[in-house]
Amino acid sequence: MSYSSLPEDVLEHVFSFVQSDKDRNVISLVCKSWYEIERWCRRRIFVGNCYAVSPRMAIRRFPEVRSVELKGKPHFADFNLVPEGWGGYVYPWIRAMAGGYPWLEELKLKRMVVTDESLELIAKSLKNFKVLVLSSCEGFSTHGLAAIAADCKNLKELDLWESDVEDPSGNWLSKFPDTCTSLVSLNIACLGSEVSFSALERLVVRCPNLRTLRLNRAVPLEKLAHLLRQAPQLVELGTGTYSADLRPDIFSNLAGAFSGCKELKSLSGFWDVVPAYLPAVYSVCSGLTTLNLSYATIQSPDLIKLVSQCPKLQCLWVLDYIEDSGLEALAATCKDLRELRVFPSEPFGDEPNVSLTEQGLVLVSEGCPKLESVLYFCRRMSNDALVTIAKNRPSMIRFRLCIIDPQTPDYLTLEPLDVGFGAIVQHCKDLRRLSLSGLLTDRVFEYIGTYAKKLEMLSVAFAGESDLGLHHVLSGCDSLRKLEIMDCPFGDKALLANAAKLETMRSLWMSSCSVSFEACKLLGQKMPRLNVEVIDESGPPDSRPELPVKKLYIYRTVTGRRIDMPGFVWNVGEDSALRLS
Amino acid sequence: MAFERDLNLEATELRLGLPGTQESRSNKRSLPDMNIVDDQDHRSGSSRVIANASNATKSEEETTPPSKTQVVGWPPIRSYRKNSLQAKKSEAEASGIYVKVSMDGAPYLRKIHLNIYKDYPELLKALEDMFKFKVGEYSESEGYNGSEFVPTYEDKDGDWMLVGDVPWEMFITSCKRLRVMKGSEARGLGCAV
Numbered sequence: 001m002s003y004s005s006l007p008e009d010v011l012e013h014v015f016s017f018v019q020s021d022k023d024r025n026v027i028s029l030v031c032k033s034w035y036e037i038e039r040w041c042r043r044r045i046f047v048g049n050c051y052a053v054s055p056r057m058a059i060r061r062f063p064e065v066r067s068v069e070l071k072g073k074p075h076f077a078d079f080n081l082v083p084e085g086w087g088g089y090v091y092p093w094i095r096a097m098a099g100g101y102p103w104l105e106e107l108k109l110k111r112m113v114v115t116d117e118s119l120e121l122i123a124k125s126l127k128n129f130k131v132l133v134l135s136s137c138e139g140f141s142t143h144g145l146a147a148i149a150a151d152c153k154n155l156k157e158l159d160l161w162e163s164d165v166e167d168p169s170g171n172w173l174s175k176f177p178d179t180c181t182s183l184v185s186l187n188i189a190c191l192g193s194e195v196s197f198s199a200l201e202r203l204v205v206r207c208p209n210l211r212t213l214r215l216n217r218a219v220p221l222e223k224l225a226h227l228l229r230q231a232p233q234l235v236e237l238g239t240g241t242y243s244a245d246l247r248p249d250i251f252s253n254l255a256g257a258f259s260g261c262k263e264l265k266s267l268s269g270f271w272d273v274v275p276a277y278l279p280a281v282y283s284v285c286s287g288l289t290t291l292n293l294s295y296a297t298i299q300s301p302d303l304i305k306l307v308s309q310c311p312k313l314q315c316l317w318v319l320d321y322i323e324d325s326g327l328e329a330l331a332a333t334c335k336d337l338r339e340l341r342v343f344p345s346e347p348f349g350d351e352p353n354v355s356l357t358e359q360g361l362v363l364v365s366e367g368c369p370k371l372e373s374v375l376y377f378c379r380r381m382s383n384d385a386l387v388t389i390a391k392n393r394p395s396m397i398r399f400r401l402c403i404i405d406p407q408t409p410d411y412l413t414l415e416p417l418d419v420g421f422g423a424i425v426q427h428c429k430d431l432r433r434l435s436l437s438g439l440l441t442d443r444v445f446e447y448i449g450t451y452a453k454k455l456e457m458l459s460v461a462f463a464g465e466s467d468l469g470l471h472h473v474l475s476g477c478d479s480l481r482k483l484e485i486m487d488c489p490f491g492d493k494a495l496l497a498n499a500a501k502l503e504t505m506r507s508l509w510m511s512s513c514s515v516s517f518e519a520c521k522l523l524g525q526k527m528p529r530l531n532v533e534v535i536d537e538s539g540p541p542d543s544r545p546e547l548p549v550k551k552l553y554i555y556r557t558v559t560g561r562r563i564d565m566p567g568f569v570w571n572v573g574e575d576s577a578l579r580l581s
Numbered sequence: 582m583a584f585e586r587d588l589n590l591e592a593t594e595l596r597l598g599l600p601g602t603q604e605s606r607s608n609k610r611s612l613p614d615m616n617i618v619d620d621q622d623h624r625s626g627s628s629r630v631i632a633n634a635s636n637a638t639k640s641e642e643e644t645t646p647p648s649k650t651q652v653v654g655w656p657p658i659r660s661y662r663k664n665s666l667q668a669k670k671s672e673a674e675a676s677g678i679y680v681k682v683s684m685d686g687a688p689y690l691r692k693i694h695l696n697i698y699k700d701y702p703e704l705l706k707a708l709e710d711m712f713k714f715k716v717g718e719y720s721e722s723e724g725y726n727g728s729e730f731v732p733t734y735e736d737k738d739g740d741w742m743l744v745g746d747v748p749w750e751m752f753i754t755s756c757k758r759l760r761v762m763k764g765s766e767a768r769g770l771g772c773a774v
Binding site for chain 1: 651655656657658659661665666748750754
């Protein structure tokens with residue numbers, strides 16, 4: 001029996017075991033009939049750049065999708081490099097899906113502009129809507145949330161991860177009807193103002209499957225115990241503000257409530273921590289796998305006491321108050337650690353305010369055999385330390401190092417850090433994401449182009465000496481999908497010489513580099529399947545062609561120039577006149 | 582490892598650069614100038630630097646590192662987190678960690694940042710220096726003995742309390758303002774009830 005004679009529903013059943021997008025894409029290329037069968041049974045799509053394809057096209061190809069994930073603005077928008085009004089509007093997608101995917105269950109958005117109108121449309125049109133994740137989004141208010149709460153009868157998950165929500169007050173939480181008992185996950189940590197505690201409590205009480213609850217800062221510590229006692233089945237908890245008057249009754253109440261939560265694996269929140277209240281969580285520490293203390297302004301001794309009780313910890317986010325001594329304790333206790341993020345407590349200060357150096361990271365790399373994902377802000381680094389880290393942890397997958405002062409050299413030798421990062425890419429053969437910092441010449445890019453064959457995302461700032469640097473990366477990194485560059489002396493040559501490469505990538509961002517407007521035009525004309533967008537808030541870039549373009553965002557697309565560009569974005573395409581109208 | 586030093590651009594069909602310009606990039610191996618580009622005199626930092634752009638006309642010879650004034654986009658910290666840090670700072674100021682200090686008889690008030698002191702002795706010493714007086718000896722039962730000056734504070738509930746009675750951490754979160762009382766009024770508070 002040949003495979004081509006297998007009945008469609010058998011093939012469909014087989015395909016349903018294949019979840020990864022990449023594999024699904026490969027399946028669809030085998031033959032026409034497999035393409036057809038596959039596209040009718042694909043249930044989930046991920047669009048990494050909402051402008052790469054039109055919603056109509058996506059719906060036409062995959063008519064039976066239940067879950068959509070979209071990303072909008074470029075990553076550097078997180079750091080205020082993308083002006084307001086740039087784009088990333090989700091409304092066209094929602095409008096299309098309201099008609100095309102009436103049974104849509106899940107929508108996950110990142111860095112998109114979401115309006116109340118969009119949320120209301122979701123609530124009105126999608127009868128089986130279950131999961132809404134708005135990560136780093138903006139443009140909506142609690143009015144939109146009220147619509148979701150009121151009309152999505154089967155809502156399981158509402159996650160507002162670090163989004164910017166306007167709060168014109170109004171009690172949106174109480175819009176969840178009494179009949180809503182389906183909530184599994186609620187994350188309102190980013191909400192600025194108060195929510196009605198009684199509405200929250202009633203919601204928690206009637207949702208027995210609630211596993212994730214992330215409160216916002218406005219929820220006082222005195223009330224946390226009460227909530228916990230109503231939801232002892234919680235697996236993930238984000239506290240509200242973690243400070244209260246020091247009173248033994250509050251403490252014992254809180255400690256008692258925590259000890260009743262036998263399933264807790266993840267803790268976050270911890271704003272305004274009063275250290276005396278930390279021991280209240282000690283009873284759950286032995287089971288914790290994730291701990292986000294990145295807003296907790298507590299000092300190293302308190303952090304050490306806490307972390308030393310969490311032997312199962314896999315993921316720790318913390319401020320640099322932890323210091324090298326705290327990282328040493330972490331390395332000694334948490335042998336299961338996979339991910340470490342150390343954020344700066346005073347990133348804009350001139351002098352170090354804590355004793356956190358490269359040593360802390362070296363110690364963790366030595367002590368934690370499963371460490372694979374690092375984000376580390378510090379003020380000094382050495383090639384030796386980087387080489388040691390690389391040799392200790394060849395299984396590293398994500399390595400993001402931010403030495404706070406741009407172009408800081410190796411503090412021991414005053415050399416560039418080329419060799420250190422070179423060791424990282426050489427030893428860590430599965431490295432998928434890398435962020436560079438410190439003093440770096442073209443050499444580091446030579447290493448990256450030569451060794452970083454699995455690298456998918458590279459972030460660069462204040463590095464390199466010439467176009468050769470960019471050329472190494474574009475010509476050598478076979479798996480590169482996203483490249484973002486700020487303040488580097490990279491210009492036209494490398495870009496134009498590697499134009500074809502850009503079509504194999506999701507996007508390229510270059511700001512404050514040395515790319516000329518002429519080169520952008522050339523690129524736009526040569527590569528019809530790329531959108532070459534120049535961002536310039538001070539006026540049309542062709543009015544000062546002798547200056548390099550300020551910001552450049554290039555991405556592949558099958559839909560041509562977008563129609564929602566604001567006045568300060570120019571698509572330098574086929575016509576050298578900048579815009580059609 | 583053998584490596585081309587020059588991009589062999591004749592081999593590519595795309596000719597680059599504006600007509601008449603020359604290749605001005607050298608492939609230096611030495612440490613680059615801190616001002617990373619060597620032929621761009623238009624890279625004024627002013628459009629990108631938030632704070633005073635006194636480095637607007639940076640010369641190529643300058644070897645000082647990029648100005649410590651804030652550069653947009655660096656360090657790469659999410660606005661969400663930055664706002665949280667700011668909120669924390671201004672909240673600390675709003676919530677009374679910055680408190681007014683008055684002294685009976687003194688013509689104007691002072692303001693101090695409670696957080697910079699780590700305990701009562703440090704705070705009292707600072708007050709003594711600020712207003713040129715001396716507090717008496719503190720005891721739990723008798724308050725301050727041996728001086729007509731008594732440090733007091735207004736707490737969150739609006740009550741006037743004796744400085745030193747509650748644990749330091751509790752004090753700094755509940756103190757709304759400080760007042761150094763003097764004379765008979767002080768005696769009333771400082772003496773055991």
